[in-house]
Amino acid sequence: MTxxxxxxxxKARAGKSDQLGAALKELVKPTRQEPGCAICELNQSGDDPNTWMVYERWAGQAAFDSHMKQPYVARFLxxxxxxxxxxxxxxxxQHRY
Structure with missing residues (x-):
């Protein structure tokens, strides 16, 4: 397994950064509870508050594919x-070490 x-x-639309951040934050807790999710972190750029980064680590492609089918992901999308x-x-x- 890899x-x-x-x-x-x-990148948030002008004036939408707080809304995007709130919508992303709603994904974090249920994502962390999914089987196969090792890490899910939400970050906002210190240089550009309209730029957000999500870092996630999965037990493999199947776990990620399952995540993308979750109802809360569909609502976000x-x-x-x-x-x-x-x-x-x-x-x-892909994790190497």
């Missing part, structure tokens, strides 16, 4: 277009 880590970068100025940038990594 661990999968994702770094997700999101439905409101994403009104909160972000650009599509989220997802950078996948």
């Amino acid at each position: 661990d999968l880590s994702n770094i997700v970068l999101l 439905q409101q994403l277009d009104e909160l972000v100025s650009d599509p989220p940038e997802v950078r996948p990594f």
Whole structure:
């Protein structure tokens, strides 16, 4: 089994940073409770308060795929277009050490 880590970068629309942060925060607790989730962290840039980063680590691709099918993720994705100025940038990594 190969661990999968994702770094997700999101840029809030002007005036929507607090709303985006609140919506992301609502994802953290239930995500951490999912089987296969090792880490889920939410971070806001110190240089640009409109930039948010989610770091998550999963037991593998199947665990992440299951996460993406959760109802609370679907609800978040439905409101994403009104909160972000650009599509989220997802950078996948595999744990090596």
